[in-house]
Amino acid sequence: MTRISGRALGTWSLRIDAAYCFVLGLFVAFAAPQIATVVALPLPLLIGTGILVAVWSGTVLWLVQRVRIRLALQLVMGVNIVAALLIAVAAMTAASALIVIAIIAIALDVALFAVSQAIALRALRGTPGIAAA
Numbered sequence: 195m196t197r198i199s200g201r202a203l204g205t206w207s208l209r210i211d212a213a214y215c216f217v218l219g220l221f222v223a224f225a226a227p228q229i230a231t232v233v234a235l236p237l238p239l240l241i242g243t244g245i246l247v248a249v250w251s252g253t254v255l256w257l258v259q260r261v262r263i264r265l266a267l268q269l270v271m272g273v274n275i276v277a278a279l280l281i282a283v284a285a286m287t288a289a290s291a292l293i294v295i296a297i298i299a300i301a302l303d304v305a306l307f308a309v310s311q312a313i314a315l316r317a318l319r320g321t322p323g324i325a326a327a
Contacts, residue, residue: 200317204267205258207310211270212254214303219248233297234287264318267311274308 222229223244230237250273257266278301285297 204314211307212251215251232289271308271311278305
C-alpha cells in the first residue's frame with residue numbers, strides 16, 4: 195500500500211475545499227431569499243456571505259499555485275476553523291430543528307476540511323526536504 199505524501203494530500207484538500215466553497219457560495223448567494231425565510235439573518239448578509247465564499251474559492255486556488263504548501267494549508271485551515279464556528283453560531287438562528295441540523299452538517303463539512311489540512315501539515319513535518327517547499 196502506498197502512502198500519500200503530505201504535499202499531495204494538502205494540494206487535494208485545498209483544491210476540493212475550493213470547489214466546495216465555490217458551489218456552496220453560489221448556492222447561498224442565489225438561494226439567499228429562500229434561506230432568509232428559515233434563518234434569522236438579513237438577506238444582504240446571506241448574499242454577501244455567499245459571494246465572499248465563492249470568491250474565497252479562487253483565493254484558495256491561487257494559494258495552491260503561488261504560496262508554499264505549508265503556508266497555504268495553515269491559512270486555509272485557520273479560515274476553515276473560524277468559518278465552521280461562525281456557521282455553527284448561525285445555526286442558532288434557524289427556525290426549526292431540521293434546519294439547525296442541516297446548518298450544523300455544513301459546519302462539520304468545513305471543520306473536516308480543516309482536519310484534512312491539519313493531517314497534511316502533520317505529514318509534511320515528517321517528510322524530509324519539504325521545509326523549503
